Amino acid sequence: MKRAQISIAAALMSCLVAQPAAALSYSALPFSGRVVDADTKQPLEGVIVVASWELEGRMGLGVGALYSTEGVTDRDGRYSMRRWGPVEVTRHAGGESLPARMSPNEPTLFLFKTGYEPGREGLFNPGQGPGHRYYDTSFLNDPYWTGDLVRVIPNDLTVELRRWTKSDAEFNRRLVFWDRAFLNGCGWARAPRMTAALIREGDRLKDFNPTKRNEVLNPEWLMEDFKGQHCGSKKAILDEALK
Numbered sequence: 001m002k003r004a005q006i007s008i009a010a011a012l013m014s015c016l017v018a019q020p021a022a023a024l025s026y027s028a029l030p031f032s033g034r035v036v037d038a039d040t041k042q043p044l045e046g047v048i049v050v051a052s053w054e055l056e057g058r059m060g061l062g063v064g065a066l067y068s069t070e071g072v073t074d075r076d077g078r079y080s081m082r083r084w085g086p087v088e089v090t091r092h093a094g095g096e097s098l099p100a101r102m103s104p105n106e107p108t109l110f111l112f113k114t115g116y117e118p119g120r121e122g123l124f125n126p127g128q129g130p131g132h133r134y135y136d137t138s139f140l141n142d143p144y145w146t147g148d149l150v151r152v153i154p155n156d157l158t159v160e161l162r163r164w165t166k167s168d169a170e171f172n173r174r175l176v177f178w179d180r181a182f183l184n185g186c187g188w189a190r191a192p193r194m195t196a197a198l199i200r201e202g203d204r205l206k207d208f209n210p211t212k213r214n215e216v217l218n219p220e221w222l223m224e225d226f227k228g229q230h231c232g233s234k235k236a237i238l239d240e241a242l243k
Helices: 003-018 168-176 192-204 234-241
Strands: 025-028 031-037 048-056 062-072 078-081 084-088 108-112 119-121 157-161
Touching: 025 062, 048 078, 048 192, 062 078, 062 084, 062 192, 108 157, 108 192, 119 157, 168 192, 192 234
Parallel strands: 031 157
Antiparallel strands: 025 084, 031 078, 048 062, 048 108, 108 119
């Protein structure tokens, strides 16, 4: 190979190496499900359901939600989640060079209705039919694994909620320690009905706290701006949701 040809080849190779890798982005197709009373098996209306799509670092450390969607059950206990994406993964687990990825276990469903135990349901195995739950950790063995970039969630998973039979004081404590990480950052703005419901419950139950303040979800904790992203007007979003 002549010197000129070598120089051209080297230049082309340098350009290829310098090209950044394609950004990792995820999407999800719409899906639906149903919520029933655990004892009567009757449909529950007015259950707020949030689907939270969490990211994990390459060492299996959670780095927060990439996205979330929200729905409310109708008189037949049915809810629907809209499609979303593509949303680029821009956050990294602490100090890691590779971007975080979404495990095959996502989304996680969070369910709330006054008078019932706050619910949390993991994803089910798409190949086994509705109600077959699983948790797959094998993806952690491959640092370059990304999983399906377009997530397809089977429809008609039925989730049961149990009535709350203990005291209001214990219900307050349950909500204070309920995993609400899906509302962190701008998550509260994507789930305004869940946010409003927890604010109301916190106000109703605040006398059970030593501070006599809302310790479930205080509006003061919500941020309008997070990591350069504007979540929206807190007043406008909450005024609409709290009607």
